[in-house]
Amino acid sequence: MIRQAVLLVGGQGSRLGAIAHTTPKPLLEIAPDVPFLDILIGEAARQGFTDILLLSGHLGDQVERRYVGRRIRNATIRVIREAAPAGTAGALRRVIDTLDPWFLVANGDSIFDINLRALATIPPVPALGRLALRRVANAARFGSVWLEGSRIVEFREKWAGEEPGLINGGVYCLSRAIRDRLPETGSLEAEVFPSLARDGLLMGDERGGYFIDIGLPDSLEEARRTLPRRLVRPAAFLDRDGVLNRDDGYTHHPDRLVWMPDAREAVRDLNDAGYFVFVVTNQAGIAHGLYDEAAMAEFHGEMARQLAEAGAHIDAFYHCPYHPAARIAPYAATNHPDRKPNPGMILRACKDWPVRLNGSFLIGDRDSDIEAASRASLPGLLYRGGSLRAVAAAAMRASPTSPQPPGGPVPCIS
Numbered sequence: 001m002i003r004q005a006v007l008l009v010g011g012q013g014s015r016l017g018a019i020a021h022t023t024p025k026p027l028l029e030i031a032p033d034v035p036f037l038d039i040l041i042g043e044a045a046r047q048g049f050t051d052i053l054l055l056s057g058h059l060g061d062q063v064e065r066r067y068v069g070r071r072i073r074n075a076t077i078r079v080i081r082e083a084a085p086a087g088t089a090g091a092l093r094r095v096i097d098t099l100d101p102w103f104l105v106a107n108g109d110s111i112f113d114i115n116l117r118a119l120a121t122i123p124p125v126p127a128l129g130r131l132a133l134r135r136v137a138n139a140a141r142f143g144s145v146w147l148e149g150s151r152i153v154e155f156r157e158k159w160a161g162e163e164p165g166l167i168n169g170g171v172y173c174l175s176r177a178i179r180d181r182l183p184e185t186g187s188l189e190a191e192v193f194p195s196l197a198r199d200g201l202l203m204g205d206e207r208g209g210y211f212i213d214i215g216l217p218d219s220l221e222e223a224r225r226t227l228p229r230r231l232v233r234p235a236a237f238l239d240r241d242g243v244l245n246r247d248d249g250y251t252h253h254p255d256r257l258v259w260m261p262d263a264r265e266a267v268r269d270l271n272d273a274g275y276f277v278f279v280v281t282n283q284a285g286i287a288h289g290l291y292d293e294a295a296m297a298e299f300h301g302e303m304a305r306q307l308a309e310a311g312a313h314i315d316a317f318y319h320c321p322y323h324p325a326a327r328i329a330p331y332a333a334t335n336h337p338d339r340k341p342n343p344g345m346i347l348r349a350c351k352d353w354p355v356r357l358n359g360s361f362l363i364g365d366r367d368s369d370i371e372a373a374s375r376a377s378l379p380g381l382l383y384r385g386g387s388l389r390a391v392a393a394a395a396m397r398a399s400p401t402s403p404q405p406p407g408g409p410v411p412c413i414s
Contacts, residue, residue: 001304008055008105008107009057010057012090024060026109045073052075054077056082080094089183090182093183103173105171109213111210112134119171120206136167137164140161140166144165153196181195214286216412233276236275236360241281243364247365250291261385266389268307280346281312284321286319288325288327361373363395
């Protein structure tokens with residue numbers, strides 16, 4: 001499971017003029033007290049990247065003051081500040097020996113709203129990386145990327161005119177073996193990637209999703225108008241035992257994890273379509289003393305690892321360990337608000353995350369799941385076996401305001 005994400009936040013922001021003279025471009029606010037970089041880190045953290053490294057440069061002291069020693073969700077933030085400008089390739093070269101065998105890289109001045117987990121799967125040998133690509137109406141404004149199958153074969157510079165095509169989305173999954181291709185100073189995009197493409201070592205993954213680069217005053221203002229509402233998403237609430245994994249009775253040991261049919265594919269489809277995905281599970285086995293919360297967390301960690309292999313992720317696991325007949329006294333509760341059919345776990349998720357209820361739904365295998373959804377004013381679908389992917393697809397189709405499906409027309413701002 002790739003857990004490391006490197007964000008390139010050292011640029012000077014020269015195209016922004018006076019706007020970025022005293023503030024690093026990634027720290028420009030998108031909403032009051034919400035820097036653009038907070039959003040990038042939050043998106044990586046919610047998708048399971050727990051070691052986030054910020055490579056800073058211009059006005060890097062401000063990046064250090066805001067992020068050194070911080071945790072965002074489950075991610076630890078580190079900052080490495082370059083002594084002199086070295087470009088994106090040079091900045092990466094200086095830390096490459098400290099990185100994991102495979103890691104995610106993203107530009108700190110753009111956001112591509114995609115399923116990062118789907119990108120962060122190791123491409124076939126001998127490739128050294130995979131780039132997220134975005135199809136736009138006018139690729140001439142950006143420079144275009146050309147594919148043969150899934151392999152990138154050419155990068156074309158910006159040119160006059162207008163022509164649809166694929167562009168670099170600014171998010172990459174790279175191998176540490178790229179080290180020998182990195183110059184002391186220079187650009188990943190302009191120098192390293194074209195060289196890798198010529199040698200057949202670079203893959204491309206076309207994805208649909210909201211894309212914006214805040215490098216120009218107009219696009220910065222457009223981000224301020226559009227990005228905050230893009231972060232409010234519908235959610236899919238999924239029961240665990242009997243829906244995601246086979247219910248063997250108080251299932252808790254990682255070795256007993258058996259997925260229901262097409263369960264991982266269902267989660268990936270929801271990720272790709274832009275939903276939050278939350279697990280909401282009664283865990284009475286904890287109350288009965290059959291296992292503890294640490295064992296449950298280990299089971300969830302194994303679920304996350306196997307989901308990552310399939311290019312999928314759960315945004316958060318919510319559990320209720322309380323039961324009226326608990327053998328473990330601290331977990332005794334007659335009618336705990338989190339225990340389904342009560343909606344407490346759903347309501348907590350909606351408080352913790354920017355959930356849009358319109359378009360959200362729950363999938364469960366018991367009447368108590370459906371009742372919990374009803375009490376939270378959500379539609380509930382009863383899963384009776386078979387392909388969970390098909391059930392999730394039906395739920396998305398039935399959502400009155402479902403997100404734009406992958407590959408559909410969405411804004412693209414330069």
